[in-house]
Amino acid sequence: MPAxxxxxxxxxxxxxxxxxxxxxxxxxxxxxxxxxxxMSEQELREMASTPRKGKPDHAS
Incomplete structure (x- = not known):
């Protein structure tokens, strides 16, 4: 699951x-x-490794 x-x-x-x-x-x-x-370690790893480019500072 990406951030x-x-x-x-x-x-x-x-x-x-x-x-x-x-x-x-x-x-x-x-x-x-x-x-x-x-969350499991794998789920956290997947979310933390999401590319930051194009992401908003905070979700609305």
Missing amino acids: KSKAQQKAAGVALSAKREDTPRGKLKGASKAMEKS
């Missing part, structure tokens, strides 16, 4: 980092916290 915005892609990257235990889970907030709990 729909740059913000969503960034949140997926932070959640992926926490899932891999590179970032402490206690530092997660908002969307990244929910993504880390509800």
Whole structure:
């Protein structure tokens, strides 16, 4: 599932980092916290690796 915005892609990257235990889970907030709990590592990787070109800053 590709990211729909740059913000969503960034949140997926932070959640992926926490899932891999590179970032402490206690530092997660908002969307990244929910993504880390509800999505698999593969789903997060796919969303975080979406090309940024042409994506809006935030989804409407």
